[in-house]
Amino acid sequence: xxxxxxxxxxxxxxxxxxxxxxxxxxxxxxxxxxxxxxxxxxxxxxxxxxxxxxxxxxxxxxxxxxxxxxxxxxxxxxxxxxxxxxxxxxxxxxxxxxxxxxxxxxxxxxxxxxxxxxxxxxxxxxxxxxxxxxxxxxxxxxxxxxxxxxxxxxxxxxxxxxxxxxxxxxxxxxxxxxxxxxxxxxxxxxxxxxxxxxxxxxxxxxxxxxxxxxxxxxxxxxxxxxxxxxxxxxxxxxxxxxxxxxxxxxxxxxxxxxxxxxxxxxxxxxxxxxxxxxxxxxxxxxxxxxxxxxxxxxxxxxxxxxxxxxxxxxxxxxxxxxxxxxxxxxxxxxxxxxxxxxxxxxxxxxxxxxxxxxxxxxxxxxxxxxxxxxxxxxxxxxxxxxxxxxxxxxxxxxxxxxxxxxxxxxxxxxxxxxxxxxxxx
Amino acid sequence: xxxxxxxxxxxxxxxxxxxxxxxxxxxxxxxxxxxxxxxxxxxxxxxxxxxxxxxxxxxxxxxxxxxxxxxxxxxxxxxxxxxxxxxxxxxxxxxxxxxxxxxxxxxxxxxxxxxxxxxxxxxxxxxxxxxxxxxxxxxxxxxxxxxxxxxxxxxxxxxxxxxxxxxxxxxxxxxxxxxxxxxxxxxxxxxxxxxxxxxxxxxxxxxxxxxxxxxxxxxxxxxxxxxxxxxxxxxxxxxxxxxxxxxxxxxxxxxxxxxxxxxxxxxxxxxxxxxxxxxxxxxxxxxxxxxxxxxxxxxxxxxxxxxxxxxxxxxxxxxxxxxxxxxxxxxxxxxxxxxxxxxxxxxxxxxxxxxxxxxxxxxxxxxxxxxxxxxxxxxxxxxxxxxxxxxxxxxxxxxxxxxxxxxxxxxxxxxxxxxxxxxxxxxxxxxx
Numbered sequence: 001x002x003x004x005x006x007x008x009x010x011x012x013x014x015x016x017x018x019x020x021x022x023x024x025x026x027x028x029x030x031x032x033x034x035x036x037x038x039x040x041x042x043x044x045x046x047x048x049x050x051x052x053x054x055x056x057x058x059x060x061x062x063x064x065x066x067x068x069x070x071x072x073x074x075x076x077x078x079x080x081x082x083x084x085x086x087x088x089x090x091x092x093x094x095x096x097x098x099x100x101x102x103x104x105x106x107x108x109x110x111x112x113x114x115x116x117x118x119x120x121x122x123x124x125x126x127x128x129x130x131x132x133x134x135x136x137x138x139x140x141x142x143x144x145x146x147x148x149x150x151x152x153x154x155x156x157x158x159x160x161x162x163x164x165x166x167x168x169x170x171x172x173x174x175x176x177x178x179x180x181x182x183x184x185x186x187x188x189x190x191x192x193x194x195x196x197x198x199x200x201x202x203x204x205x206x207x208x209x210x211x212x213x214x215x216x217x218x219x220x221x222x223x224x225x226x227x228x229x230x231x232x233x234x235x236x237x238x239x240x241x242x243x244x245x246x247x248x249x250x251x252x253x254x255x256x257x258x259x260x261x262x263x264x265x266x267x268x269x270x271x272x273x274x275x276x277x278x279x280x281x282x283x284x285x286x287x288x289x290x291x292x293x294x295x296x297x298x299x300x301x302x303x304x305x306x307x308x309x310x311x312x313x314x315x316x317x318x319x320x321x322x323x324x325x326x327x328x329x330x331x332x333x334x335x336x337x338x339x340x341x342x343x344x345x346x347x348x349x350x351x352x353x354x355x356x357x358x359x360x361x362x363x364x365x366x367x368x369x370x371x372x373x374x375x376x377x378x379x380x381x382x383x384x385x386x387x388x389x390x391x392x393x394x395x396x397x398x399x400x401x402x403x404x405x406x407x408x409x410x411x412x413x414x415x416x417x418x419x420x421x422x423x424x425x
Numbered sequence: 426x427x428x429x430x431x432x433x434x435x436x437x438x439x440x441x442x443x444x445x446x447x448x449x450x451x452x453x454x455x456x457x458x459x460x461x462x463x464x465x466x467x468x469x470x471x472x473x474x475x476x477x478x479x480x481x482x483x484x485x486x487x488x489x490x491x492x493x494x495x496x497x498x499x500x501x502x503x504x505x506x507x508x509x510x511x512x513x514x515x516x517x518x519x520x521x522x523x524x525x526x527x528x529x530x531x532x533x534x535x536x537x538x539x540x541x542x543x544x545x546x547x548x549x550x551x552x553x554x555x556x557x558x559x560x561x562x563x564x565x566x567x568x569x570x571x572x573x574x575x576x577x578x579x580x581x582x583x584x585x586x587x588x589x590x591x592x593x594x595x596x597x598x599x600x601x602x603x604x605x606x607x608x609x610x611x612x613x614x615x616x617x618x619x620x621x622x623x624x625x626x627x628x629x630x631x632x633x634x635x636x637x638x639x640x641x642x643x644x645x646x647x648x649x650x651x652x653x654x655x656x657x658x659x660x661x662x663x664x665x666x667x668x669x670x671x672x673x674x675x676x677x678x679x680x681x682x683x684x685x686x687x688x689x690x691x692x693x694x695x696x697x698x699x700x701x702x703x704x705x706x707x708x709x710x711x712x713x714x715x716x717x718x719x720x721x722x723x724x725x726x727x728x729x730x731x732x733x734x735x736x737x738x739x740x741x742x743x744x745x746x747x748x749x750x751x752x753x754x755x756x757x758x759x760x761x762x763x764x765x766x767x768x769x770x771x772x773x774x775x776x777x778x779x780x781x782x783x784x785x786x787x788x789x790x791x792x793x794x795x796x797x798x799x800x801x802x803x804x805x806x807x808x809x810x811x812x813x814x815x816x817x818x819x820x821x822x823x824x825x826x827x828x829x830x831x832x833x834x835x836x837x838x839x840x841x842x843x844x845x846x847x848x849x850x851x852x853x854x855x856x857x
Contacts, residue, residue, distance in 0.1 A: 006429075009433060009436075009440075010433075010437055010440040011440070013437040013441045014444035016441055017440060017443060017444020017446075017448065018444035018451075020441070020444070020445050021445035021449040021450075021451075022448035022451055022452045023452075024448075041451050053493070053496065053514075054510050054511075054516075055493035056514075057517065057518060058488075058489070058492050058514065058518070058521070059492070061522075062488055064808070065525070065820060068820050069530065069820050069821065070527075070746075070749070070805070070824060071748060071821075072748065075488060077524055079491055079492060081521045081523070082518070082520055082521035083491065083517070085516040085518070085520025086492070086496065086514070086516050087495070087499065088516050088520070089515060090516075095503065097495070128614065128617070128627070128631050129617070162614060289504050289505055347504065350502065352495075354494070355486055356486055360495050360498055362498060362503055363503060364503070364504055366504060
């Protein structure tokens with residue numbers, strides 16, 4: 001071997017060794033050596049601030065607050081605030097920190113069961129007068145006492161709930177199972193106020209409500225089943241099975257599934273529910289930032305609903321898992337979609353539980369409908385929607401001022417019934 | 426031949442080892458020098474760059490471990506590449522400092538921080554006001570007030586008639602998310618509770634309120650707009666004595682000057698860097714001094730002390746408190762002057778923070794005669810932290826007391842006359 005060849009080989013060996021030595025920490029973390037930092041290491045340029053860690057700035061500021069600030073703030077709250085602020089800086093509306101209490105409520109809404117304490121068995125929505133009852137769960141204390149949707153809770157245990165934060169009011173309504181809570185409830189329709197003493201219980205949150213559609217426009221015509229899906233929790237498919245079985249036994253000739261106001265929930269729940277309509281087919285695919293695609297196929301052996309016309313009702317609040325279900329039904333031409341353009345939440349979140357009970361909710365990917373379409377909304381600077389969502393086959397909406405449970409004057413519902421009748425003729 | 430191959434192999438192995446050692450050392454040097462680059466998840470409170478005073482959270486977790494774990498999660502899991510960790514840091518600091526609910530403690534984005542810097546150089550950036558974001562302790566985080574502390578010399582707000590203690594509630598017709606907006610919300614609630622509104626009227630008013638909220642501007646963005654030179658007129662609405670007043674601030678380019686002298690009066694606009702040197706030059710060979718610190722929003726404590734050392738003897742001149750209900754700690758000058766001078770100090774309600782300390786010290790130690798109106802009543806020390814990326818934040822680090830132990834901070838719930846002397850009035854000057 002010539003001397004020059006040997007020198008070249010040794011130089012190559014030194015180079016390989018250098019790259020290996022420099023990039024060892026990167027290789028251990030499963031990434032390629034960060035050779036772009038070499039000029040900075042050699043002092044040829046300043047280290048890039050792009051890679052600087054927010055953790056360092058946070059700890060330095062926390063240290064400064066500790067050392068210099070006039071007062072003794074709660075460090076836990078500061079840490080939560082900072083973490084939340086960091087997550088907000090990503091400008092993704094779905095990426096957020098859930099503090100322990102919020103995380104508990106979130107777990108409840110995803111699993112469909114009360115976590116920790118008992119309640120009255122109702123879903124409440126914020127209203128300036130006090131919490132408004134959105135839904136009353138079957139067999140729960142509120143249902144047994146006769147509380148109805150749209151009732152407004154004016155007082156809890158003698159204290160006015162007007163203008164209070166919803167979570168704050170809910171925390172006073174909730175408590176040890178078996179204990180009593182005193183409510184003053186106002187019914188806007190009758191303009192009457194009534195008092196209730198309810199015994200708190202560990203209710204199962206009901207997300208599926210089935211009934212026979214009874215209105216003037218269905219009178220004397222074949223029976224139509226009407227199923228409201230409020231949220232995609234882990235129990236939605238089994239709840240649907242129960243409700244649908246009852247409707248089937250009543251001999252329904254068509255089915256309307258109401259997804260209006262359904263903000264979604266668990267992605268797998270949408271796949272599980274889809275299996276009642278679509279067997280062994282792609283329901284959705286999720287693509288993460290590395291481009292990795294995960295396919296969700298409906299399991300076989302759960303097909304229950306077929307051979308009858310189906311209409312899905314949607315609106316601007318139909319989002320996420322509800323859009324996955326509606327999108328799959330649309331792409332496989334198994335249902336007519338009636339209503340308004342859906343919200344367009346085409347992003348999937350994963351929650352990461354943290355040791356103190358809080359949870360980080362992070363958008364991890366985009367999902368696509370079976371035909372490859374993304375529903376993710378695109379908005380302009382003023383928040384006006386430019387594209388996204390699922391466009392209904394037939395447009396229809398509730399007239400402003402129509403109560404949510406007023407089926408008689410619900411234009412979209414009426415349109416859905418007409419479509420079913422046109423197909424059953 | 427064999428010997429040659431063996432030698433080459435040995436040299437290659439040595440070369441690899443040498444290269445690896447060199448590479449490792451180079452990487453270590455890089456990690457050390459690039460202090461802003463921190464490997465994700467590796468930060469802990471044991472890091473030498475992190476102050477030692479930190480302890481664990483109630484839940485038994487280190488704040489740093491918690492935060493950096495979530496930062497790592499975002500970097501690894503978020504559906505888009507997370508490259509700009511500086512933006513994450515800004516978001517974190519903004520929320521964390523807001524959570525302190527203290528008017529003096531705030532994070533400033535680039536433009537607003539640059540505005541703050543200009544104020545400390547004697548300038549009047551934007552519309553020419555120094556502001557504080559008073560956050561009232563409340564379960565409703567929106568209860569904030571954007572208060573004018575000082576109306577700066579040469580600024581457009583001064584020409585437009587803005588006064589210290591005015592509350593700015595609107596910019597360009599958009600409401601600032603502030604207390605005034607929430608006051609409206611509460612008024613609707615109250616009118617409904619007292620049955621002055623029917624359910625329909627109530628719903629209509631609430632809907633209008635939500636529309637207003639929809640187009641409102643966050644207080645942080647408002648501060649940035651007000652402290653930035655846009656070259657355009659800025660229309661603002663101020664709340665003064667319960668009345669809303671619309672004013673237009675026309676753009677101006679005032680000269681930045683810390684200390685200026687005209688007609689025998691020495692004007693100190695702010696206690697910025699170099700203020701003491703300029704004051705020293707201005708007072709040379711003068712026995713009678715008229716010093717004007719109206720609308721002086723304070724500045725660096727060190728500069729205030731250096732200024733005082735030109736005017737009063739060494740020794741104690743005031744007190745401070747590091748924490749609520751803490752002991753009063755004497756503030757002393759190591760050096761001072763024994764040269765007797767007759768000092769008249771002009772103050773007003775825009776004289777705030779360290780400037781109030783300056784006034785109190787001159788009153789108590791130099792028998793200065795105070796003229797003008799009462800001061801702002803916010804005698805606090807602000808610690809300034811420059812983050813080297815154009816942003817920065819302030820923290821209230823102490824409350825000032827005069828030499829006799831009277832606070833220079835107006836109590837938050839004090840709406841009318843207060844007996845202690847944060848306000849340094851002409852009458853009180855006689856005390857000295």
